[in-house]
Amino acid sequence: MGRQSLDAGEEKPMQPKDWRRGAANEANGKAPDAVRDQMLRHDPKWATFNSAYINAKVKFHLQNAVIHEPQEDALIEMLTHIGVTRDPRAGRDIVPDKVWQDMPPDPEVVELEQRRERLKGGQYRVQGRDNEQEIRDLTKVIRSKKAQRVKNIIEDYRADYFYNRPTWDIERQARGDDGEEEEEYAEPAIDLQIPERAQLAKILCNQSEDLSHEDLSSLRIQAAELWVPLCGKRETVKRDRIRRRLPTAVMVKEESPRPDVFPLLMDGKQCPRCIGDEWLSFEERTFKYCRPAVMYDHFDREHLEEMKENEKHNLIFCDHPRCKEEGVKLQHLDHFRAHVMSHHGVSLRRSDQVK
Template sequence: MLYRRNNKGKVINPNDCEEIVKYINGSLKLEFNLDIMPKAKPVLGVDDLLLGLTQHWARDRSVFPTEDDRLDFATIMLIQAYTACRPAELVDGAKSRGRKDPVIDESERQRDDEAGPDIMEDDSDNGMSDHSNDESVFDEDGHDSDGYESDATGDEDRHATSVKDGYIPDVEMEGTAHSIGLEVDEFGDQVRQHKALCYEDVTLWIVKDPRNRGRDVLAMEVCFRFHKGADNKPKPTIFLLREHPLPILCPISHILARAIRDDAIQVDGYDKAKPFFSTQLKKDAVKVHWKAEWLKRPLFRKSVRTESGGWKKAMEEAMRYAVYAFYLVRLGRDLGSEDRWTSYCFRRGHVNAILGVAPDPVVDQVMRHDPLTGCIGNAYLNGRVGFNVQDAYLERDPSADGLTRAFTHMSIRCNPEQYGLLKHAPQEELVKYRQLQRDLKNGEKRYRDEMTKVYQDVCRRRIHDEELERQLNGLAGEEVAEPAVQHQLAVRTELQGVLCDFNMNLDPRSITKRKIQAIDLFVALAALREVRKPHTSSLKEQRSSRLPGTAPCSVPLKIDPTQCIVCFGDMALPYNSRIYKFSRVSHMMDHVENIHLRRMPVAGNYRCFHPNCEPLGDFLETLGEFKSHVLKVHGCKLRA
């Protein structure tokens, strides 16, 4: 595969392939003691999905560029789990530089690299190594260096990565989407620009109450067009998604929140969740239409920097595969998972769930595989046998215990006592970790990930061994109270309470009320933004019980000399982030210059970001006039 990528898709001679394999399995294997056993195929089941979503919404301390990205990430996880689609069918699958936290600027990333292992204390550290080029190198399990995976083998894989299929080697794709056509056709109609899930691929239905339970139900059809090899053999597949009583597992609630947030619904008045759940239809079903300008736009879009240094959702560019892969790996790492979380874990979990339940043609249709290829058996079957063979041999009921289901999923191998941040760990754990940090600094950088993995394995083994010793000695284990997570945004704290309510014994009216509340909170949260905490030992967090994005009463015209004038007027930020005071005026000046002013246009007028000056628009003609205005009117001096 590396040969084809470096030679414009040219296929290597089969005889040469055999000679290469013989050389690897012969001379190289003996000389370097190579391990040629295939890697594990981890599977994400429903319990793993619920564990990950609970971590994502309730316990995660990581920062996203916008809270829109937090909603999109959870929605993609649900769609992947329910449909077994590849992530490139949902987002822009063009390979590019990735595996970095998109929140961190290049200047911050350079500082983080210089800081060494100490940066591991921060909750936004990506914990992943960087690569200096855009070319992806696959290992024997189908994983490449950017977190992508491949389920194809042999001729199918060669066919999928050829130039004919659209693979263009050595092309920088950063900042552009995978284009598949012109902007308008000969009739003047807009032509689709992205190989990603767009609004026209999603159809929302309100269906007449089928069981006379008191309200109509929502259903959603999702059409996947751009599967693997679609350019040569299209197999569009349509999935029907249904409501779920729990909002955290309801895909329709997430997608509906995305549509309300985008204002994509054509009929006026449907800008809240309640109208969708209070209909009384006389006909069988009603289709909810999207606005014409949104049909060709991606459902999941990337976040881009604004001129003031903040973030906002792009209108046209799709989210990148590398960004989604980074978020997924970070989630699994924060959970303390022994296995690496990748998008194909959902795909394997889905096919293992429907095997034996659905007919073989349905399984092939869901996976978009040709029959008799053997791809499922080679690439998707769980390496851990999902059947109680012991009881079957003993002529007992094989389904009598729950161990089989528990051990075939990934959640049992997660660290239940992971502290998240070092400051939450006991003192003895801090001492051990500091010693490991000093050892890591003396080694090469390429070994850091390996050392971290060894340390995590030792911690997991110690936890289980200590529990066995306590059980043997008859000692009761101490229950460790889970540390409360203090979210920056009050709306997220309120949403956490709704999503973590797993009570299924509610009447239909209460279930509907909970779902409406969750969707409204999804929309409210997506309009706000968290900020990454600065790396400073003198950080003084200013706690406030006020709602984020709101001032206590009137907004003062004069601000503190150590406050940022741009952040002060950003109503999407939490209140304590807007009024944050730097320890020195010089630090505030550096922040304004490096984060905000360097993204403003060199030519053109400037505007003041103070709430009282916002209605005036771009009334400042030069950068010098802007800085003079900020000093004279608002009492904040910027660097000349």
């Protein structure tokens, strides 16, 4: 929720606590304090509401009250527990690429990285070494400090943008025609990998205002038909390497890729099990890991235990789409490893190599 609100241009991220605070302030004064604390599951003796939940903003329209104009208390009271400043041009990360490129490295992180390199002694693998735990702890600290620095830079840049944006707009208007033209807002593209979700988004978000009753009924039927296969889909971890920026707002794939797009000879960094999982998107099924060792770890972590259970019941099959069509059944797990190596060109860890 917080990330999506920032992507939508909100100055402050909206969190579930914001709506909880709003509900608490609505109940405050209209219900006894005991009922309010019971609703929030607060212990009355700690006065949690007054210390952390009470709205510090004014709940009524001061300006209209002074000039004796009709007040807009209802709208203000509804929105005072969250920020109302929004600029669709300001996404979650609006730091220009040039700023990131010119950003000097953090001296503290550089010092930690140099210390880690001295401990590693020029070796890539650290497993089994005496200082393995110290190296891994340093890696965690470095990763945390880098992430925190990026987060702080993004927050400071957004805060500076929202602080100065009104001034920039006033100065641009004061300059008149001689000033810079207002930058055109480009609506961000929606990148949806699952075809059913893309079609459903198009139906729900792109509806004309002059739809008849028959057209609305037809759209409802189409939406229901899309919901059924969408509930059977499964998404895995997001990977930036398989994301593509679409040229249009929503690109709808007409149909899922056919099995003939999966070559029999696979890349050595592809998972022989994921390629046959029809619940995954095409990009996930054909994803190539950076190194074979990373793919080995993925296979051992995600599929090995399941295949061991299938081996007990003599249910070892090759999941490659072409092998599925032929009904290739294998005798045991080592037979599966030999099959994917000889037929698909993918090697896996032997049984004695698996921890």
